[in-house]
Amino acid sequence: xxxxxxxxxxxxxxxxxxxxxxxxxxxxxxxxxxxxxxxxxxxxxxxxxxxxxxxxxxxxxxxxxxxxxxxxxxxxxxxxxxxxxxxxxxxxxxxxxxxxxxxxxxxxxxxxxxxxxxxxxxxxxxxxxxxxxxxxxxxxxxxxxxxxxxxxxxxxxxxxxxxxxxxxxxxxxxx
Amino acid sequence: xxxxxxxxxxxxxxxxxxxxxxxxxxxxxxxxxxxxxxxxxxxxxxxxxxxxxxxxxxxxxxxxxxxxxxxxxxxxxxxxxxxxxxxxxxxxxxxxxxxxxxxxxxxxxxxxxxxxxxxxxxxxxxxxxxxxxxxxxxxxxxxxxxxxxxxxxxxxxxxxxxxxxxxxxxxxxxx
DNA sequence: TAATATCGACAATATGGTTGTCTATATAGT
DNA sequence: ACTATATAGACAACCATATTGTCGATATTA
Numbered sequence: 001x002x003x004x005x006x007x008x009x010x011x012x013x014x015x016x017x018x019x020x021x022x023x024x025x026x027x028x029x030x031x032x033x034x035x036x037x038x039x040x041x042x043x044x045x046x047x048x049x050x051x052x053x054x055x056x057x058x059x060x061x062x063x064x065x066x067x068x069x070x071x072x073x074x075x076x077x078x079x080x081x082x083x084x085x086x087x088x089x090x091x092x093x094x095x096x097x098x099x100x101x102x103x104x105x106x107x108x109x110x111x112x113x114x115x116x117x118x119x120x121x122x123x124x125x126x127x128x129x130x131x132x133x134x135x136x137x138x139x140x141x142x143x144x145x146x147x148x149x150x151x152x153x154x155x156x157x158x159x160x161x162x163x164x165x166x167x168x169x170x171x172x173x174x175x
Numbered sequence: 176x177x178x179x180x181x182x183x184x185x186x187x188x189x190x191x192x193x194x195x196x197x198x199x200x201x202x203x204x205x206x207x208x209x210x211x212x213x214x215x216x217x218x219x220x221x222x223x224x225x226x227x228x229x230x231x232x233x234x235x236x237x238x239x240x241x242x243x244x245x246x247x248x249x250x251x252x253x254x255x256x257x258x259x260x261x262x263x264x265x266x267x268x269x270x271x272x273x274x275x276x277x278x279x280x281x282x283x284x285x286x287x288x289x290x291x292x293x294x295x296x297x298x299x300x301x302x303x304x305x306x307x308x309x310x311x312x313x314x315x316x317x318x319x320x321x322x323x324x325x326x327x328x329x330x331x332x333x334x335x336x337x338x339x340x341x342x343x344x345x346x347x348x349x350x
Numbered sequence: 351t352a353a354t355a356t357c358g359a360c361a362a363t364a365t366g367g368t369t370g371t372c373t374a375t376a377t378a379g380t
Numbered sequence: 381a382c383t384a385t386a387t388a389g390a391c392a393a394c395c396a397t398a399t400t401g402t403c404g405a406t407a408t409t410a
Binding site: 073088108111112 | 356357358359360365366367
């Protein structure tokens, strides 16, 4: 990580220690992100324990986007909101570690269909189970109805589309 | 974005159209991320309208981490979980667009203190107000108490630290 | 059959990040 | 006071991820 590493001191998020009558507006987005990050990190820790140490967070979403019926690089790029070249490179990486394979399309000689291998499917099946377990953990902490409320509330304030993340370079940037 | 752009067809998230008795586990993390992304996108759209078109999502967090008292590149790197060199480059970028400035530390000739300029502070003040407004928008949709519940529930299932995002390369990756 | 569009590949480039090295300065141990 | 060690910041080299632009092969449509 850092060239020179030492303990960082956490900056005071809320200087006053009193009851946070009105939480500062920027806590909400941060909590949402932390929730996301926590779940994803725990998923991949468990996935590694279950024999999939090489899957990176992005891979799961990519494989999910590939789906059981397979797809092509260009189509995948469109789904994920990145260029077909970038999608192609991700497919290369997944192929290298044995999670997808490329085949030809008998009906269209231009297309190369990308399909999940057995191993790829296995990682997806396990991911689904692990996510259920993680959700169950939250349910134990919050109660099933509070969690359901949280989910349904989030559904109300987020776009319905679910799949359009296009995370790649979205956040960062020197500029 | 894509070299060749056309409308992507959203893959069916829930094949059956009946009542989702048990939402698939992977909806929760996605919703959390979408909530985060929605807020951040709306923040920056509004920020651009208010005279800060060049601020990128990362910049806000960096400036927040710099704080009103200023800091140094190395310290900033530790806070954000990146190398001091990377932090230095981000500071370069922020300096170039006039949001921070470098000064010397009278008590330690090695250190160069990075401080927010007036413009930098202004962007932070406006961000805070915009976040409050966005939160108010959610409160209007969900009701203030449901939103409070959502926030407090998230606080229960996320690490207390708030600031440790180290987003940089975390998600992505061919590998 | 000619015009146009799409697929996948390749090359060049941009960006954001890393490590490694260097000099200057501080600080602790003797 | 002197030496050893640690830290700050700058610079260079490199790596990873994504971009645009181009190309030949194949499909599709007029």
